[in-house]
Amino acid sequence: MIEQVVKIVSNPNIEPNKGSAGYKTQIYGAAATVSNLANATGGIKADNLVKPSM
Numbered sequence: 001m002i003e004q005v006v007k008i009v010s011n012p013n014i015e016p017n018k019g020s021a022g023y024k025t026q027i028y029g030a031a032a033t034v035s036n037l038a039n040a041t042g043g044i045k046a047d048n049l050v051k052p053s054m
Contacts (some may be wrong), residue, residue, distance in 0.1 A: 016037065025037065
């Protein structure tokens with residue numbers, strides 16, 4: 001039997017990485033959900049998850 005040790009580390013400073021389009025949308029090791037992305041970028045508000053187009 002193979003023995004494994006799983007270590008879960010909580011990090012409040014999760015920083016999204018740039019994806020292929022150049023936007024910071026990739027959070028490695030996390031499920032790709034709007035909630036996780038919003039939490040990593042500071043919430044759903046201007047200049048975080050929502051970018052103004054004007």
